[in-house]
Every structure is written in structure tokens, then in C-alpha cells.
Amino acid sequence: MNASELLMQLLLEQGVDIVFGYPGGAVLDIYDALYKYGDRIRHVITAHEQGAAHAADGYARVTGKPGVVLATSGPGATNLVTGIAAAYMDSVPMVAITGNVGTGLIGRDSFQEVYIAGITLPITKHNFTLRGAQELVPTIRAAFRIAQEGRKGPVLVDIPRDVSAATDSPTPLVDTPLLRPNEPAGSSGTPAGEGGLVRAAAEALNAARRPLIFFGGGVQSADAGKALRALCAKGDIPAAHTLMALGVLRWDDPYNLGLSGMHGRVSANKAIAQADVLLIVGARLSDRIAPGFARFAPKAFKIHVDIDPAELGKNVPADIAIEGDAVAVLARLLPLIEAKARPEWREQIAQWQGQDYQPENDDSVLRPHQVMRAISELAGENAIYTTDVGQHQLWAAQYLRHAKPRSFLTSGGLGAMGYGYGAAIGAAFAASPAGAAWRPAIHITGDGSFHMNMNEACTAVSYGLPVISINLNNRALGMVRQWQDSSFEGRHSATEPVRHTDYLKLAGGFGLRGFRCADLESFKEAFRKALDLKAPAWIECLIGREEKVRHGF
Amino acid sequence: MPRKVLSVLVDNRAGVLARITSLFGRRGFNIDSLSVAATDNPALSRITIVTSGDNAENGVCELGQIMRQTEKLLETRAVFLVEPSAGVLRELLLVKVAADESTRAHLREIALIYKAKIIDLSPGSMIFELTGEPEKIDAYLDMLRDYPILELCRTGITALGRGALGYSLKEGQLG
Numbered sequence: 001m002n003a004s005e006l007l008m009q010l011l012l013e014q015g016v017d018i019v020f021g022y023p024g025g026a027v028l029d030i031y032d033a034l035y036k037y038g039d040r041i042r043h044v045i046t047a048h049e050q051g052a053a054h055a056a057d058g059y060a061r062v063t064g065k066p067g068v069v070l071a072t073s074g075p076g077a078t079n080l081v082t083g084i085a086a087a088y089m090d091s092v093p094m095v096a097i098t099g100n101v102g103t104g105l106i107g108r109d110s111f112q113e114v115y116i117a118g119i120t121l122p123i124t125k126h127n128f129t130l131r132g133a134q135e136l137v138p139t140i141r142a143a144f145r146i147a148q149e150g151r152k153g154p155v156l157v158d159i160p161r162d163v164s165a166a167t168d169s170p171t172p173l174v175d176t177p178l179l180r181p182n183e184p185a186g187s188s189g190t191p192a193g194e195g196g197l198v199r200a201a202a203e204a205l206n207a208a209r210r211p212l213i214f215f216g217g218g219v220q221s222a223d224a225g226k227a228l229r230a231l232c233a234k235g236d237i238p239a240a241h242t243l244m245a246l247g248v249l250r251w252d253d254p255y256n257l258g259l260s261g262m263h264g265r266v267s268a269n270k271a272i273a274q275a276d277v278l279l280i281v282g283a284r285l286s287d288r289i290a291p292g293f294a295r296f297a298p299k300a301f302k303i304h305v306d307i308d309p310a311e312l313g314k315n316v317p318a319d320i321a322i323e324g325d326a327v328a329v330l331a332r333l334l335p336l337i338e339a340k341a342r343p344e345w346r347e348q349i350a351q352w353q354g355q356d357y358q359p360e361n362d363d364s365v366l367r368p369h370q371v372m373r374a375i376s377e378l379a380g381e382n383a384i385y386t387t388d389v390g391q392h393q394l395w396a397a398q399y400l401r402h403a404k405p406r407s408f409l410t411s412g413g414l415g416a417m418g419y420g421y422g423a424a425i426g427a428a429f430a431a432s433p434a435g436a437a438w439r440p441a442i443h444i445t446g447d448g449s450f451h452m453n454m455n456e457a458c459t460a461v462s463y464g465l466p467v468i469s470i471n472l473n474n475r476a477l478g479m480v481r482q483w484q485d486s487s488f489e490g491r492h493s494a495t496e497p498v499r500h501t502d503y504l505k506l507a508g509g510f511g512l513r514g515f516r517c518a519d520l521e522s523f524k525e526a527f528r529k530a531l532d533l534k535a536p537a538w539i540e541c542l543i544g545r546e547e548k549v550r551h552g553f
Numbered sequence: 554m555p556r557k558v559l560s561v562l563v564d565n566r567a568g569v570l571a572r573i574t575s576l577f578g579r580r581g582f583n584i585d586s587l588s589v590a591a592t593d594n595p596a597l598s599r600i601t602i603v604t605s606g607d608n609a610e611n612g613v614c615e616l617g618q619i620m621r622q623t624e625k626l627l628e629t630r631a632v633f634l635v636e637p638s639a640g641v642l643r644e645l646l647l648v649k650v651a652a653d654e655s656t657r658a659h660l661r662e663i664a665l666i667y668k669a670k671i672i673d674l675s676p677g678s679m680i681f682e683l684t685g686e687p688e689k690i691d692a693y694l695d696m697l698r699d700y701p702i703l704e705l706c707r708t709g710i711t712a713l714g715r716g717a718l719g720y721s722l723k724e725g726q727l728g
Contacts, residue, residue: 117568121575126627129568146627310621 003133003166004033006173007097007159010140011041016068018042018059018429020052022079024072025112026099029164044429044463046422047455049076053083054422054453057092058386061409061423062430064223066093066147073100074112077158078119082416085123087154089413090244091221093147094154095140096124102162103131117158125153133166133173151308152221192328193305201279201303201320202336208277210345211237214260214297217244217412218282218306219326225249225405227330228281235337238349240268242283243412247402257349261289263394264552267352274348275300282306282326285315286413291553305329357550363520366543368392368472370520372399375442375470378527383407383440384431386423388449389415391478394549396444418452420445421469425456428465440466440531447473451501457510460536468530469538471503474545482548503540512536556585556605557616558635558642558712562720564628565591565598572626573600582619586644586709597630597720601711631720635712645708646683646690651701653677660700667693678703 007030011019019041023031034043046052049071056067067087071080077098087094101110117129126146128139136159143155166173205211219228219241225248232239232255239249240257249256260268272278278300283289290296293315304311304318305326312321322329359369372395376383381403387393387410402408409427411419424443431439450471460467481495507514513533515526523541530537563569570589577584585603592599604619620632635642646669652660657679664671664681667689673680683693687710694705 118571121572122579308625310618310625314618 001168001173002029002033002164003136003159003173004029004164005036006133006136007140007164008033008037008041010137011068012037014140014144015065016041018044019068019070020044020046020055020059020426021070022046022049022052022072022076024074024076024099026073026076026101026161027070027159027164029161030070030097030099030159042429043070044425044459046425046459047457048453049079050083050418051422051425051453051456051459053080053094053096054086054416054419055426055429055459056094056096057083057087057090057419058409058423058426059430060087060092060094060426061090062384062406062427064093064221064406066095066144067426068095068097070097071099072112073098073116073161074114076112077114077116080116081119081123082414082418083422084120084154084156086411086414086416086419088123088125090217090411091152092154093152095143095147096120096154096156098156098158099164100129100158100160103160104162106160116156120156123154124156125151127156127158129158130160130163133163136163137174151218151306151311191307191324192332193322193324195332197320197322198329198332199336201305201322202333204277204301204303204320205235205237205279205333206336206338206340208275208301209342210271210274210276210348211235211279211342212257212271212275212277212300213237213239213279213281214241214272214283215239215245215248215281216242216283219248220245220282220405222282222307222326223405224282224326224330227327227334229253229255231330231334231337234334234339236340236342236346237279238271238346240264240272242289243397243410245283246397246408247405250403251401257353259397260552262291262552263288263398263549265353265356266552267349267356269552270352271349272297273299277301278303280304280306280318281330284311290316359550365519366472366517366523366541367520368395368543368547369399371470371472371523371541371543372396372444373401374520374524375444375527376401378524378531379440379442382437383442384424384427385409385442385444386420386427387411387443388420388445388452389417389479390446390449391474391482391547391549392444392446392449392472394479395472398550417449420449421453421456421460421467424467424469425459425463425465428460428467429463438466438534440468443467443469445469445471446478447471447475447499447501448477451499454506457507457512457536457538461511465536466534467536468527469536470527471538471540472543473503473540474543474547475499476545478545478547479549481545485548503538507538512538514538514540516540516542518542556603558637558640558710559602559604559620559623560633560635560712560714561600561602561623562592562597562630562632563600563626564630565596566628569598569628570600572628573602573623576622576626577602577604577619580619580622582615586707588709588711601635601709603710633714635714639716640712640714642686642710642712643684644687644690644710646693647672647680647706648683648694648697648702649673649678649680649704650697651677651703652679656700660697663693663696667696669693 060067
């Protein structure tokens with residue numbers, strides 16, 4: 001056995017059965033081991049390492065398990081950087097394995113050498129450079145533990161060429177027996193919040209006249225939706241959320257006030273502004289939610305719950321700060337919450353909701369909100385959505401009918417254009433394990449974002465993945481263009497690139513089905529066909545250039 | 554935020570210092586001075602950081618923020634704030650001054666008053682060594698203002714809290 005084969009055994013031990021990656025010189029030994037372990041660990045080759053990193057991220061968001069990505073040294077490693085940063089900003093568990101030149105060549109500016117541990121220092125929870133094969137067992141175990149423990153995130157392990165090629169003699173690689181597959185060492189317990197603080201939080205919520213829950217991606221990644229819903233129901237407390245928490249509560253749940261913040265609903269933002277007690281769970285209160293930290297929920301007594309103590313009071317001061325896992329803290333809070341109705345507060349919110357913006361329908365063209373609603377209607381509640389970044393992302397957030405957790409994958413923190421195709425590929429692998437019902441993977445994109453990583457079409461074709469890319473084409477970089485309209489007197493600097501991309505021809509060139517539509521009925525027809533195909537497809541939707549994303553304030 | 558002295562115990566491993574300084578830079582905290590060395594336990598290093606950040610606009614405790622972020626790093630064992638009133642702060646100065654027969658006696662007199670040591674005497678220069686609180690070193694340098702300083706080196710502050718508390722690696726806490 002050599003170290004690369006040992007690495008395969010360690011991956012199996014950690015429950016890994018799929019690795020996204022791209023081969024190269026520094027990972028030849030690891031790829032040789034993958035070849036031998038091909039019956040147990042599936043390797044998925046993408047067009048570009050960035051796509052592999054986003055695929056591992058998408059896989060992790062759907063399954064809750066760490067996604068694994070593998071790349072060679074130098075450019076292979078640097079191509080992962082955007083994908084790792086996206087996972088870091090959205091607290092997605094990921095283990096990135098990179099090859100490096102042999103230890104004797106490190107630091108000599110060797111061919112395809114890069115100091116990836118240094119480059120990824122601020123975008124990983126932690127990273128490791130192996131100096132010898134004896135470090136492999138403890139390091140891989142630590143990497144998986146760290147990626148999943150507490151606030152989740154990416155961990156990078158850099159393996160020099162000679163380390164991955166090391167053999168069992170003269171020094172044995174393993175001094176302790178390996179665990180059985182899928183039986184990783186137990187993790188340390190998750191904190192459930194300090195009892196006194198939880199009681200104080202319950203008292204504040206019980207005494208509140210206008211209580212509100214505000215929840216974020218932490219609730220999504222802790223799978224705390226049920227615990228949250230129970231709290232809403234018992235205390236008659238409505239809840240608003242961030243982009244990262246879409247799908248935790250159903251779109252039509254009466255307690256769900258929907259998306260808040262810069263591009264959220266005005267009614268949800270009003271509720272936050274008027275709340276007297278705000279329970280914040282698993283949200284880091286970024287500038288998209290609280291433009292002007294001091295003006296966020298100014299009337300509210302704030303209870304902030306987060307697994308990461310550094311988030312408590314980071315941007316907005318908390319009156320009660322509780323470090324703990326969302327499920328555990330909500331479970332402790334629930335019995336302390338008085339069952340009561342708050343008809344006045346609910347009625348006030350309903351009145352604000354009545355004033356929310358309602359876009360007008362026009363079936364003769366393609367209006368973004370109608371496209372989104374048609375997608376939800378036809379794809380059903382089982383679908384998994386991924387987006388790129390820009391107007392289409394926010395229309396998808398605002399108008400899709402989000403029904404399930406872990407089913408809306410978007411680069412919320414980093415805001416990485418080009419995230420969606422790779423993520424959809426990872427999601428497609430995660431979504432339909434053997435025996436389970438098929439879940440359509442829908443990639444919603446725009447012509448700007450699509451141009452960044454559309455090359456992953458070849459991956460979808462290679463593996464016959466039924467990923468449907470819906471490209472809202474307004475022939476502009478619409479989000480930035482919209483800012484230019486509102487803040488730069490309509491000077492459209494570089495946001496109307498002149499391109500003559502023929503998406504139908506391109507789709508044919510990649511070997512997938514392409515559709516183009518310019519009105520609602522033809523879109524529905526194309527989408528139905530694409531869903532029936534159960535094969536990769538592109539649908540180009542010609543939309544108006546002047547379509548805008550509504551502001552929430 | 555006024556200047557604060559943080560004492561950070563970390564695993565004595567390659568790359569740890571880079572993680573700490575990268576974190577401070579990324580979060581907008583300036584490092585005014587830094588001193589690092591292994592402790593009595595060779596598995597641990599002590600990093601003493603003098604830091605100042607921008608004033609908090611929203612009443613959030615910035616110092617608490619950088620301390621918690623530092624605590625999150627995997628190789629961090631403990632982070633303490635050393636308050637000047639409850640700790641001892643020291644700095645070491647080495648200063649080389651051009652000196653000839655006419656100035657040597659004056660320089661020696663100043664050194665005597667400040668309890669600085671003469672650690673090198675060459676035909677054209679003298680090197681003094683002084684340990685003390687940063688203010689004392691500032692004051693001493695102020696006295697040397699009129700003399701031609703050739704080279705100067707300050708270590709930055711190193712600090713310990715007063716009293717019988719110490720860090721136990723085994724228990725992972727002060728005890």
C-alpha cells in the first residue's frame with residue numbers, strides 16, 4: 001500500500017463516495033489510487049477546477065456531508081480559490097486536497113509550484129501541508145472533523161508529490177488500525193446554550209408585544225427548520241430570513257415573512273424595524289441585511305444565537321448572546337415559551353404585506369417573476385435550484401416557491417458569478433442516490449454569469465446529468481447596470497458587452513439540447529420538454545433589458 | 554480603540570504566526586508591535602501583540618471581536634488581555650550612537666541615570682541596552698535626541714499578568 005491508497009481508505013472511513021476533481025502531475029499517485037478504488041469512490045472530472053470546487057460545495061449543501069475536491073499543484077490549486085472562498089463565506093463543509101511538488105522542490109519556484117496553504121489562509125477554517133506520509137492519517141481525520149465541527153467550512157490539505165507516493169517501508173504509514181468505513185470518530189458535543197441565558201431569552205420573548213424571529217444560513221446547515229417552526233407556532237411569532245435560509249420554512253407558511261434585507265420584502269423589513277424583541281438565529285447580519293448596522297432593528301431587544309461565538313455582536317450588538325447549535329438552543333427554548341396568540345402584531349404585519357410590491361404579469365413577453373413561478377409550477381417541490389449571481393439570482397430568491405430546505409444553492413456571501421453550473425452538477429450527484437426519487441437540478445443563470453463557467457456543460461453531458469440551465473438573457477450585466485441607473489446617472493460602463501453568442505449552436509456543440517423562448521407559453525413548453533428529457537439542457541429566455549430587481553427598503 | 558496588549562498562547566508550529574498576523578490584517582486591526590518566542594513548554598509559543606483598531610461605530614466591542622476571532626484559530630490555546638495595571642510590560646532597546654571622546658562621558662551619564670548598559674564600545678560608537686516600560690524607553694531616546702543615533706532596535710512589548718495564575722496546557726485554561 002502506498003500513501004495514496006491509504007488516502008482512499010481514509011476517504012472511505014470518512015464516508016466519502018464521490019470526489020470532484022481534475023488530474024495533474026502532482027496528483028498522479030492519488031489518481032492512480034482512485035483508479036484502483038473506482039468501484040468504491042466515484043471521481044467526477046469537471047471542465048475546470050473551479051467547477052469541481054463548486055460541485056463539491058453543491059454536493060455538501062444538499063447532503064450536509066463534506067464535499068471533497070481534488071486538484072493538482074500550481075494552477076490546479078489556484079483555480080480552486082474562488083470555490084473555496086465561496087464555501088468559506090457560506091459556511092459549507094468541504095475538504096480540498098491539492099497536490100504539490102515534492103518536498104525537496106518546495107520553495108524553489110518549481111514548475112507548477114504555488115504556496116496554496118498561504119493563499120488559502122484567510123478562506124479556510126484551517127489548512128495543512130503534509131511534511132511526511134506519517135501525518136496522513138491524523139491530518140485527513142482532522143480535516144474532516146474541522147470541516148464539520150461547529151460552524152462548518154472548508155479545510156485544505158496540501159500533499160507534496162513524494163508524500164502521496166510514499167510506501168509502507170521502511171516506516172509503516174499507519175500505526176493505529178483504520179476505522180471501518182463510514183464510522184468516523186465521534187465529534188465533540190455541540191453547545192446548547194447556557195441555561196440562564198436561554199431562560200432570559202424566553203422571558204424577553206414571552207413579554208414581547210411584537211416579537212420576531214430572524215434566521216439565516218445557520219438554521220439551514222443545522223437542519224433546524226422543524227425546531228424553528230415549532231417555536232413560531234407556539235408563541236405565535238412570525239419569522240423573516242436571509243438569502244441563505246430560503247426553503248427552511250415553506251414559502252406559503254403563514255409564519256414565514258420571507259426574504260428580508262436589501263432585496264427582500266418591504267413588509268419583512270418593516271417587521272424587523274418595528275419588532276420589540278428579535279430572536280436572531282444563525283445569521284451574521286451582514287451589510288446586505290443591515291445596511292448601516294446601527295439602524296438594524298433599532299427598537300428591538302436582541303437575542304443572538306450562533307454556533308460561532310465570534311459572530312455574536314460582531315456587527316450588531318446583542319442584548320443576550322447565546323453560543324450554541326440552533327437545534328439544541330431552540331429545543332431548550334421551546335418549553336419556556338408561553339403559548340399565546342398575538343393577533344394585533346400579526347394583523348399589523350398582514351397589512352404591510354398587503355402593500356408589498358406585486359409585479360404585473362405579461363404573458364406576451366418573458367417577465368422574470370413569471371418565469372420563476374412557471375419553473376416552480378412545472379419542476380415541482382422536489383427540485384433543487386442553483387443560481388449564479390446577479391439579477392436572476394434575486395428574482396429566483398424572490399419568486400421561486402421555496403418548499404424544501406437545502407434546495408436553493410446560491411453564493412450568498414462571496415457572490416461568485418459562475419457558481420451555479422458547478423453547484424448544480426454537485427447537486428445532481430447528491431440529489432438522486434440509488435433508489436431515491438429523482439430531483440430535478442435547475443441552474444438559474446444570466447448571460448453574464450453563464451459566460452463565466454458554461455464550459456461545465458461538458459461535465460453535465462459526460463455524466464448524463466439532467467441539469468437544466470435557464471439563462472435569463474437580457475444582453476447586459478443587469479445587476480451592475482441597474483446600480484449604474486440608480487447611482488451613476490445611467491452611464492452603462494462595461495455592462496452592455498457586445499456579444500454574438502448563439503446559445504442554440506453552443507448547446508449543440510456541447511452535445512446537449514438547447515431551447516430559446518421569448519414568451520411565457522414557449523418557455524413552459526421548452527421547460528416541460530427539458531424536464532421530460534432527463535438530460536442536460538439549456539433554455540435561453542430573452543427578457544427585457546430594463547427589468548429591475550426591487551429593493552426591500 | 555486605544556492600544557491594547559494581547560498575550561496569545563499558540564502551538565509552537567510553522568505557519569502559526571502567519572495565521573495570526575493574517576487574521577489581524579484581514580479584520581483591520583493594526584499591529585503596533587509583536588514579540589514571539591517559545592515558552593517554558595516547547596510545545597507552546599507566546600505571542601505578545603500590541604494592537605489598535607478603528608473606533609467602533611456601533612458600540613460593538615472591537616477588542617472582544619479580535620480576541621474571539623483569534624481564539625477560533627485552531628492552533629490558538631488561549632488569548633489574554635494584559636491590562637497595564639494588572640500586568641508587567643517590558644521592552645528591550647538596543648541603540649548605537651556615534652560617540653567620540655568629547656561625547657562619551659555625557660552618554661555614559663545619561664545611561665547611568667536610566668540604568669542602561671553599555672554593551673559595546675568602539676572607537677567611533679557605543680551601543681546601549683535598556684529594558685523597561687515603553688514610556689521609559691521613549692524618555693531615554695528623547696534624551697539621546699541631540700546625539701547622532703546610527704542604528705536603533707526595539708523589541709516591542711512583552712508582557713505577563715501579575716499573580717499566581719498560569720496557563721495549564723493539560724487543562725487548557727488558566728489555573
